[in-house]
Amino acid sequence: MASRKDNLFQICIHAFFIILALMCLMPFALLLTTSFTSEASIVKEGYSLMPSQWSLEAYRFLWSDIDNIARSYGITILVTLIGTFVGLSISALLSYPMSRRDMPMRKQLAFYVFFTMLFNGGLVPTYIIYTQVFDMKNSLLALIIPGLLTNGFFVLIMRTFFQNSIPHDIIESASIDGAGEFKIFFRMILPLSLPILATIGLMQTIGYWNDWFNGLIYITDSKLFSLQNLLNRILLNAQFIQNNASTLNAGEVSNASIPLETVRMAMAVIGVVPLLCAYPFFQKYFVKGLVIGAVKG
Numbered sequence: 001m002a003s004r005k006d007n008l009f010q011i012c013i014h015a016f017f018i019i020l021a022l023m024c025l026m027p028f029a030l031l032l033t034t035s036f037t038s039e040a041s042i043v044k045e046g047y048s049l050m051p052s053q054w055s056l057e058a059y060r061f062l063w064s065d066i067d068n069i070a071r072s073y074g075i076t077i078l079v080t081l082i083g084t085f086v087g088l089s090i091s092a093l094l095s096y097p098m099s100r101r102d103m104p105m106r107k108q109l110a111f112y113v114f115f116t117m118l119f120n121g122g123l124v125p126t127y128i129i130y131t132q133v134f135d136m137k138n139s140l141l142a143l144i145i146p147g148l149l150t151n152g153f154f155v156l157i158m159r160t161f162f163q164n165s166i167p168h169d170i171i172e173s174a175s176i177d178g179a180g181e182f183k184i185f186f187r188m189i190l191p192l193s194l195p196i197l198a199t200i201g202l203m204q205t206i207g208y209w210n211d212w213f214n215g216l217i218y219i220t221d222s223k224l225f226s227l228q229n230l231l232n233r234i235l236l237n238a239q240f241i242q243n244n245a246s247t248l249n250a251g252e253v254s255n256a257s258i259p260l261e262t263v264r265m266a267m268a269v270i271g272v273v274p275l276l277c278a279y280p281f282f283q284k285y286f287v288k289g290l291v292i293g294a295v296k297g
Helices: 002-035 039-045 057-063 066-099 106-118 123-133 141-148 152-165 168-176 181-189 191-210 213-218 227-243 245-249 260-294
Strands: none
Touching: 002 260, 039 260, 057 066, 057 260, 066 106, 066 141, 066 152, 066 191, 066 227, 106 152, 123 141, 123 213, 141 191, 141 213, 152 191, 168 181, 181 191, 191 227, 191 260, 213 227, 227 260
C-alpha cells in the first residue's frame, strides 16, 4: 500500500514539473512561431501557436541586411569571449585573496567591493572618463572595458565559494610543500572551483551578449555595432519606414512590405538562439555553483 502511495506521489511530482517546464517553454514557442507567421495573419488574428498562415517574410527582411548582421555577430562573439575570459580572471584574482583568513584588511576590501554595488559615479562622469580621458569612443574597448570593472555581486559569490568549499588545510599543506601563491591558485584552487567559475562565466557571457547600452552610448560607427545594437537599429528603421510610407514613396513602400511585428520576433530568435545552445553545457555547473557559493557548509 505504501509502495502504491509512493508511486502515485512520484507520478504527481513528475507531472507537476512537466507542466511547469511546458509553461516555461510556452513563451519561447510563441516567439518562434510568431517569427514564422505572416504579418497579415497577426494583424487579423493576433499571436498564436498555430497561425493560419505561415511566412518567412521577417527572415527575408533581415536577410537583406545579412552582411551587417554577420559582421555584428562576429563583433558580439569576439567581445563576449574576451570580456568573459578577462572579467572572470579579474573576479577570481580579486575574490581569492579576500577569502584568505591571513590576508590583511580583507574585511575593508570586501566592504569596498560591496560599496560599489550600492553607489557609482553616474553616467556623465563615466562617459567623460571613457571618451575624453581614455579615448575609447568608437572602439571595441568601449564594449569590453566597462564590463571588466567587475560586478561586486560576482566577487562576493566567488569569495563565499572559496571560503566554504576550498579546505584551508589544502592551502596550508601546499605551502608547507613549498608551493608559492600563484602555484596554489592556478594548480589547486582553480581546478577545484569549476562550478563557480562556470556560474560566473555564464552570467558574464549573458551580460556581454545582451549588452546594448554601452554600444548605444559609446559607438556611433555602424561598422562597430554589436548584434543587439544593429538589431535595434534595424527595428527603428523599419518603424520609421512603416510610419512614413506615404511620405517616402507611396508607390514602392507600403505598410504590408514591412513585417514589423514578425521582424521583432525574428530578431529576438536570432539574438537568443546562441545562448540557448550554450546553456545546457553550463547548467550542471551553474546550479551547483550557486548552491555551494550561497550556502555555508
